[in-house]
Amino acid sequence: MKAAVIVSPGSNCDRDVQVALRQSAGADPIMHWHGDPDLPYVDLIVVPGGFSYGDYLRAGAMAAHSPVIREVVARANKGVPVLGICNGFQILTECGLLPGVLMRNAGLKFICRDVDLRVEAADTVFTRAYVNGQIIRIPVAHNEGNYFADEDTLNRLDGDNRVAFRYCTPDGEVIARANPNGASRNIAGILNEARNVLGMMPHPERLADAALGGTDGRPMFDSLVEALAAAA
Amino acid sequence: MKARVHITLKNGVLDPQGKAIEHALGGLGFSGINEVRQGKYIELDLRETDETSARAAVEAMCEKLLANTVIENYEIDLDA
Numbered sequence: 550m551k552a553a554v555i556v557s558p559g560s561n562c563d564r565d566v567q568v569a570l571r572q573s574a575g576a577d578p579i580m581h582w583h584g585d586p587d588l589p590y591v592d593l594i595v596v597p598g599g600f601s602y603g604d605y606l607r608a609g610a611m612a613a614h615s616p617v618i619r620e621v622v623a624r625a626n627k628g629v630p631v632l633g634i635c636n637g638f639q640i641l642t643e644c645g646l647l648p649g650v651l652m653r654n655a656g657l658k659f660i661c662r663d664v665d666l667r668v669e670a671a672d673t674v675f676t677r678a679y680v681n682g683q684i685i686r687i688p689v690a691h692n693e694g695n696y697f698a699d700e701d702t703l704n705r706l707d708g709d710n711r712v713a714f715r716y717c718t719p720d721g722e723v724i725a726r727a728n729p730n731g732a733s734r735n736i737a738g739i740l741n742e743a744r745n746v747l748g749m750m751p752h753p754e755r756l757a758d759a760a761l762g763g764t765d766g767r768p769m770f771d772s773l774v775e776a777l778a779a780a781a
Numbered sequence: 782m783k784a785r786v787h788i789t790l791k792n793g794v795l796d797p798q799g800k801a802i803e804h805a806l807g808g809l810g811f812s813g814i815n816e817v818r819q820g821k822y823i824e825l826d827l828r829e830t831d832e833t834s835a836r837a838a839v840e841a842m843c844e845k846l847l848a849n850t851v852i853e854n855y856e857i858d859l860d861a
Contacts, residue, residue, distance in 0.1 A: 606846070606847070607849055610846065610849070614845075614846065643849070648851075649851060650849055650851045650852050652794075652795075652852065653797055653798060654797070655795065655797055656797070657797050657798065657801055697794065697851070697852060698851065699851075731795070731797075
């Protein structure tokens, strides 16, 4: 599997994604600078977390118009899997690959802690190593993670089973108390219509190695390696 | 020509920052505030001198970058 990690000024989870991909795929991804529109042929593109362009204007707004993102959008539209994590999710909504927007956390505080997630869509290249209804524990670290979209969009996401993860209690209950940031319908991650683009606020790369205290994030990278090896 | 762009959250979109400001003003003894909504103000100095073209250009800027129209409205004022 050939993967590319997009690096913008202010990305800070690019190295963690690199390590997680290396661990699952056995090969290093390409670390691709945002200003270079010539993205090599790859099977997977990851837009990692961080504070691209210092979150100027809106989180992800500037990076969404960087030269390489135009190419990322074109590849996504051709079916190449694109994973956006945290700031990467914000960038994918700002560039139009995913609907809605990530607003300021309802509690106005930066949240950095582990959260419980319920896997809602285990039928994708990103999530096939999980099972539907599985509860996983993965960290979030964000100030703008409050997913918002109009009711029609939310209904469409639910109707098409495009919500990949929801914030839940350790028992798997999707209730307001388990919602860290005020996200509509406890949404932590969503898919595009073709299911080859996933955006999520939690950081699977931060818990993909037992030395870090957990491995609930690792199946995401294993899923991708398995799915993309099978497709090649 | 100067363009002044006001970007505000749409009605119905929760504004936690506005709420926090409202609360703090209340704490300072300012009473009689029904609601506070926070937005952004952007000033552009344009070479364009024709008002119609300037407005069209700034509208395109708002749609493409300055505002996120999922949650935000924008208003443009032009100064000759």
